[in-house]
Amino acid sequence: MFNFEFHNPTKIVFGTDTIAKLDQLVPANARVLILLGGESARKNGTLAEVRVALGAREVQEFNGIEPNPSYETLMQAVELIRREKLDYLLAVGGGSVIDGTKFVAAAVPFVGEPWDILTTHGQVVTAALPFGSVLTLPATGSEMNNGSVITRKASHSKLAFMSTHVFPQFSILDPTKTLTLPTRQIANGVVDAYVHIVEQYLTYPANGMVQDRFAEGLLLSLIELGPKVLATPNDYDLRANLMWIATQALNGLIGAGVPQDWSTHMIGHELTALYDIDHARTLAIVLPANLHVRRTSKHAKLLQYAERVWGIRDGSDEQRIDAAIAKTAEFFEAMGIKTKLADYELDQSAVDAVVAQLEKHGMTAIGEHGDLTPEVARQILTAAR
Amino acid sequence: MFNFEFHNPTKIVFGTDTIAKLDQLVPANARVLILLGGESARKNGTLAEVRVALGAREVQEFNGIEPNPSYETLMQAVELIRREKLDYLLAVGGGSVIDGTKFVAAAVPFVGEPWDILTTHGQVVTAALPFGSVLTLPATGSEMNNGSVITRKASHSKLAFMSTHVFPQFSILDPTKTLTLPTRQIANGVVDAYVHIVEQYLTYPANGMVQDRFAEGLLLSLIELGPKVLATPNDYDLRANLMWIATQALNGLIGAGVPQDWSTHMIGHELTALYDIDHARTLAIVLPANLHVRRTSKHAKLLQYAERVWGIRDGSDEQRIDAAIAKTAEFFEAMGIKTKLADYELDQSAVDAVVAQLEKHGMTAIGEHGDLTPEVARQILTAAR
Structure with missing residues (x-):
């Protein structure tokens, strides 16, 4: 066996009716941005359930993260967060939304051109906004790891980065939220x-x-x-x-x-x-x-x-x-x-x-x-x- | 499957020559108490290796935690830590030493009779000193969990407690340190x-x-x-x-x-x-x-x-x-x-x-x-x- 280090601090909250626990998992004074993919979380009620659980916190939404999350789209979220001084991210979706949220979390405090995060595979990341996830699609494992894959449409580039700063603080895994998946x-x-x-x-x-x-x-x-x-x-x-x-x-x-x-x-x-x-x-x-x-x-x-x-x-x-x-x-x-x-x-x-x-x-x-x-x-x- | 929460924040550092990493794992200004069982760590050189890795930090030792760690012995460590104002614990040994260290970590800041930690199975624990471990005996899993079993000799009682506050911050697992085990x-x-x-x-x-x-x-x-x-x-x-x-x-x-x-x-x-x-x-x-x-x-x-x-x-x-x-x-x-x-x-x-x-x-x-x-x-x- 090779030498290794293993450290996975993500808290998993697994099972039915677990979205309500967001109220304990997200800081009470957080200024939250919910990041979303397509329309499914809105249509099937998951988003509404999330918003109820977040209660009186200030919450904004960012919609439209693609199946292969793009740098171009995510940089719009980065600008929104900087402008509105939001301080906590909540990914609601599958691996693409969570991967995208990791990039956004690392890009917001990054000084310089955030694409460097990808070209260095994460080596330049020294901080990230805290974030959690509500997983709606089982596949990528992004809900409990520190990796992310981002596509830059302009150059047809799809690159990965990893950083100890982008483990989700928590991930809520409610299998009932996957019952409506195609x-x-x-x-x-x-x-x-x-x-x-x-x-x-x-x-x-x-x-x-x-x-x-x-x-x-x-x-x-x-x-x-x-x-x-x-x-x-x-x-x-x-x-x-x-x-x-x-x-x-x-x-x-x-x-x-x-x-x-x-x-x-x-x-x-x-x-x-x-x-x-x-x-x-x-x-x-x-x-x-x-x-x-x-x-x-x-x-x-x-x-x-x-x-x-x-x-x-x-x-x-x-x-x-x-x-x-x-x-x-x-x-x-x-x-x-x-x-x-x-x-x-x-x-x-x-x-x-x-x-x-x-x-x-x-x-x-x-x-x-x-x-x-x-x-x-x-x-x-x-x-x- | 039942609903569950899973959160294990312990960092594992696994392999040969990993004790030297203590220098990065223990805070530079820590006032450290090393907790030990019998004489083996001293005799086989592990303790010396640990002390070298800890460098210029203030380090004291507490010896003699038994195979079934006793409340009576551990309370002596609690008194030493309080008296000397030590603030970081390092267990060097097997499951008994680590279990004992967990109890000591929880008992030092505890207000009242620390045996209550056991009789309530940990429910009264609201804080603990930070600690890590150097594992020398594979068996109990204590190096990566938040459980501890303590014996009170006076009453022949052996009770367990668990608390989210007593996960080791890190555990060093160097298999070469187990080669001399009986x-x-x-x-x-x-x-x-x-x-x-x-x-x-x-x-x-x-x-x-x-x-x-x-x-x-x-x-x-x-x-x-x-x-x-x-x-x-x-x-x-x-x-x-x-x-x-x-x-x-x-x-x-x-x-x-x-x-x-x-x-x-x-x-x-x-x-x-x-x-x-x-x-x-x-x-x-x-x-x-x-x-x-x-x-x-x-x-x-x-x-x-x-x-x-x-x-x-x-x-x-x-x-x-x-x-x-x-x-x-x-x-x-x-x-x-x-x-x-x-x-x-x-x-x-x-x-x-x-x-x-x-x-x-x-x-x-x-x-x-x-x-x-x-x-x-x-x-x-x-x-x-």
Whole structure:
């Protein structure tokens, strides 16, 4: 096991009727900005419930954070907060709204051009406004981590930053708030969480017994739960488990002390930035091809994955690895998510374009060994056609 | 799944050569009291390493916290801190030293009789001195939770308290510091962690998929690791995994949102208080008998435990449950820990004495259903003879 530090100060408030606890969680004298995505929180009553819980506090709203939150939109929130001297942020939404809120929280006190927060991956962040979240869409884990991914529309750039200053102070996870989600978003959430786990698990053996068993347990849970959550959309316990799985998938725990990959995300981000494909769908395209192309360096963990997650024990090493990769793609397809570039009407020109963007963004030595060059990315994207 | 809150602000610093980080973790102007157990930290150089890392800070020491930390000893530390106006505590040791430090941290600012902290199980705690820990013995999880168990020698009472004010600010987990531990303490640590997990897992189904899979993963890891860690005492990775398993076994994560039992601990505490048997050994005595006696109310989870943890799939329900309980006891015995009262030279009179103490301490309706009465405790202890 590698040396590591683990520190996750976010308080989770989980379950039904928990939004009312905002009154204890947000300081009584806070000047609050609620940050929102589309119209769903307003339409389904969640926003009204939040405003009731905040009582007599001064509250303003900022609407319109996109599914891939943009620098351009978020800077409008930064200006509003500075102008109105607001001092507490409350994200109400999914991972995009929370990611966007993290950027806003760090950008408000930042001296200089806030885009530097992204280009330095957060190294320049020394302070942030305090914030909490009310999660309405289980997928990204942003509700309990200190990472954020922001898109700059003008340059088709999608970059990530991390900082110890942008952990949510609290996150309210009320599974009933996810019952009205469209099937597409639930399916995306399952696949997003699945790939988050794989990025931290399917690398090379590092003797992290807890990390491996926890990762495998989360994958087994998603495989068991995925089809059921689509088939029975009103089941509270299924939604509750999906919500808690997605949080645990990316709160730092399963990745502490073990190697991490994240190349599927890096390649996927370029697909979203160029072609506006849902984040989870880009992961479903890239992951199976990525595992196939890098099967040699991932050999031992692929065999462990085949056995412990998919119960595959028969056949040669290569046959078991093939079967595990096929099962992975089948699972994504069973969730209604296509796994080939052609399914999204993309061809060889997309392969060239994504490779060019990876080079432009300096993503030329990624993956757990730093050996995923643009040439390997080309092989992966070619295999994903 | 039940509603729950999860908040664990302790920072974990894990790995080799991490004690030097104390210089960044402890405030520069802190007036530090180092709290210690026996002589091992002094003899093996850990204490010297800690003092070097603390540099020019004012540092005093308090020695002699016992394996079951006593109110009588700890109150001497409270008096020292008040007299010398020390303001930061550093526990260097195992769970007993850390538990003791938590009590001292809460007792120093407490107005009134500090024993009330125990009799109210922590409800009266409104503040505590800040503290961190350097863990030298993996077992109790105290390094990453807010619980503490204290014994009052005068009355043979062993009581627990919890408070949000007594999370360690940080804990340093350097597995090399556990390499010199005696076999007995390693074996105790494995069994202690095992039973901590079982207390939060083997109750009744509550649809906590993550909690179940994480608990099972920790149990599987202990079963795989236990015999090896005894056989190859110099293996860093085995010690590192044991350390991280024991922390995860009792940091609030696997028990969040699911029912918990803890009756094996309640009964075991009385055995320790009366007969000075090592904590883990009392658990090894009580658990198999407890599972046997309460097999009806634990039926569904016992079958899940049999299948997922021990791979038992053949035979009737009752046969599979019998086999799983037998495997559990065999595992403890393989760790060199006896599982019957008679092995500790105790007979029927001990059964009567423990039941009387449970009644005296108000432990008359324990377990996940609150239906473990003194009569059921008598059945369990009788089965454990």
